[in-house]
Amino acid sequence: MDKTIITRDLAQIVGGKFVLTHPDDLRVYSYDASNNTALPDFVVLPETTDQVSRIVKIARAHGLAIVPRGAGTGFCGGAIPVAGGVMIGFARMKKVIEVDLPNRVAIVEPGLINLDLSNAVAGDGYFYAPDPSSQAACTIGGNVASNSGGPHCLAYGVTANHILGLEVVLEDGTILWIGGKSPDEPGYDLVGAFIGSEGTFGIITKIMARLVPSPEAVRTLLAIFNTVEQASRAVGAIIAAGVIPAALEMMDATTMQAVEAAYHLGYPDDAGALLLIEVDGPREGLDDLTNIINDICREFDAREIRAARTAEERARLWMGRKNAIGALGRLAPNYYLQDGVVPRSKLPEVLAKQDALAKKYGLPIANVFHAGDGNLHPNILFDMKKPGEYAIVRKLGGEILKLCVDAGGTISGEHGIGIEKLEYMPLLFSEADLNEMRKLRAAIAPSQILNPCKMIPEGSRCGEVMRGQLAAGVAASGDVWV
Ligand SMILES: Cc1cc2nc3c(=O)[nH]c(=O)nc-3n(C[C@H](O)[C@H](O)[C@H](O)COP(=O)(O)OP(=O)(O)OC[C@H]3O[C@@H](n4cnc5c(N)ncnc54)[C@H](O)[C@@H]3O)c2cc1C
Numbered sequence: 001m002d003k004t005i006i007t008r009d010l011a012q013i014v015g016g017k018f019v020l021t022h023p024d025d026l027r028v029y030s031y032d033a034s035n036n037t038a039l040p041d042f043v044v045l046p047e048t049t050d051q052v053s054r055i056v057k058i059a060r061a062h063g064l065a066i067v068p069r070g071a072g073t074g075f076c077g078g079a080i081p082v083a084g085g086v087m088i089g090f091a092r093m094k095k096v097i098e099v100d101l102p103n104r105v106a107i108v109e110p111g112l113i114n115l116d117l118s119n120a121v122a123g124d125g126y127f128y129a130p131d132p133s134s135q136a137a138c139t140i141g142g143n144v145a146s147n148s149g150g151p152h153c154l155a156y157g158v159t160a161n162h163i164l165g166l167e168v169v170l171e172d173g174t175i176l177w178i179g180g181k182s183p184d185e186p187g188y189d190l191v192g193a194f195i196g197s198e199g200t201f202g203i204i205t206k207i208m209a210r211l212v213p214s215p216e217a218v219r220t221l222l223a224i225f226n227t228v229e230q231a232s233r234a235v236g237a238i239i240a241a242g243v244i245p246a247a248l249e250m251m252d253a254t255t256m257q258a259v260e261a262a263y264h265l266g267y268p269d270d271a272g273a274l275l276l277i278e279v280d281g282p283r284e285g286l287d288d289l290t291n292i293i294n295d296i297c298r299e300f301d302a303r304e305i306r307a308a309r310t311a312e313e314r315a316r317l318w319m320g321r322k323n324a325i326g327a328l329g330r331l332a333p334n335y336y337l338q339d340g341v342v343p344r345s346k347l348p349e350v351l352a353k354q355d356a357l358a359k360k361y362g363l364p365i366a367n368v369f370h371a372g373d374g375n376l377h378p379n380i381l382f383d384m385k386k387p388g389e390y391a392i393v394r395k396l397g398g399e400i401l402k403l404c405v406d407a408g409g410t411i412s413g414e415h416g417i418g419i420e421k422l423e424y425m426p427l428l429f430s431e432a433d434l435n436e437m438r439k440l441r442a443a444i445a446p447s448q449i450l451n452p453c454k455m456i457p458e459g460s461r462c463g464e465v466m467r468g469q470l471a472a473g474v475a476a477s478g479d480v481w482v
Pocket of ligand 1: 077
């Protein structure tokens with residue numbers, strides 16, 4: 001590989017200052033929110049789809065891997081360039097291109113921050129519903145590639161339910177529009193195939209997203225319980241009563257303590273868990289729903305229920321949840337966030353077993369998660385600097401995923417597979433299942449230069465690629481995934 005020639009060619013497309021090759025710059029793009037790192041050879045920051053297409057053609061001509069990157073908030077190592085190559089960053093492609101209110105659709109560029117879309121249409125009484133807790137930082141391109149969820153996806157549905165069309169650049173540089181403003185386009189559901197494909201099928205360069213009318217009214221409650229079990233049972237009972245809250249989130253005692261230390265929200269220091277519950281919709285009837293939820297929480301011995309009376313109070317109730325993961329930094333230098341799913345009814349049982357596993361491995365776990373979806377987010381707290389500790393953390397993380405699968409659940413609720421979950425795919429899928437996925441990938445992106453070694457286990461070939469990065473000394477810290 002002649003780096004000078006490739007740098008020159010890339011600079012001709014985007015301009016010299018948007019091609020990064022200095023090791024200090026590359027390091028900034030070597031990580032995401034997981035504990036893995038690897039350096040790209042080049043980072044390119046395009047401004048248009050045409051530039052993306054030309055970058056892809058150059059990378060392909062040189063046989064280089066291409067890794068799209070949004071904001072790097074992913075938890076599964078999806079944006080880690082394990083095979084080096086060209087990273088395409090979308091920080092300059094963040095425009096809202098069109099807002100079509102009569103059709104309730106917006107067309108945006110992939111680097112747009114999730115929350116910025118809702119902010120752009122709030123004045124017209126609309127919002128973009130999928131709201132990862134990282135929504136102030138993550139990009140819509142990353143959300144589509146990961147099929148992200150979020151607190152309000154319980155009632156509103158995940159990203160896949162809100163995307164009508166995509167402009168994509170294929171591995172040979174072809175620019176393609178798939179889907180469109182009509183809800184049910186004939187032909188294969190290519191939009192469906194691209195959503196959640198983690199950059200392995202193509203580069204997303206425009207997104208046609210649904211806009212949802214803002215609800216007329218919202219009620220937000222915070223219920224505090226003595227135990228996780230009481231809170232978990234209340235979750236099941238609320239849904240069983242026929243109430244589908246817009247959001248139903250849980251936090252355990254460890255997380256509450258970290259949040260309280262950071263934000264002073266008045267969480268009692270001896271409580272076991274809290275539920276953050278929100279219902280929204282037409283004003284008429286919302287108080288009845290709130291009363292049902294109140295009664296159920298009391299039935300499961302909630303010791304205190306707070307209701308937001310103003311927008312400020314609502315924001316304060318949400319503040320703890322939205323910033324909980326950051327607050328964990330007060331408890332340990334590192335955390336390893338797992339993302340399993342269990343049927344809601346199994347929450348009390350699985351959380352108790354998870355607790356037993358934490359004790360067995362001698363590592364604390366802080367839970368903050370989308371309880372209404374049964375989507376667990378145990379954060380294993382540890383210190384990467386302690387020799388051998390990360391290997392134990394990974395083992396515990398794996399056991400938690402097995403627990404979820406044994407309970408009838410799955411290995412990822414919303415964060416995706418990336419490199420983190422590759423080894424667990426066979427827990428869910430047979431070799432025949434995985435082969436069908438490989439065939440689909442080979443049909444859409446046959447040369448495998450698009451985000452290689454992600455999502456589908458490819459055996460020794462990718463193992464070698466990733467070990468090559470390690471041998472070159474460019475992967476650091478938590479790289480035991482090879
Ligand atoms: C504090 C915190 C809270 C979080 N809460 C949630 C949550 O509630 N729900 C949830 O689902 N996730 C959550 N996440 C995880 C993360 O924010 C999401 O997975 C998000 O969608 C990643 O977006 P990103 O822009 O950071 O993408 P990145 O991390 O940069 O990339 C993610 C994947 O998308 C691919 N990709 C990025 N852009 C493109 C593109 N234009 N074309 C093709 N592929 C692309 C990348 O290659 C990679 O595989 C959270 C993360 C943090 C740090």
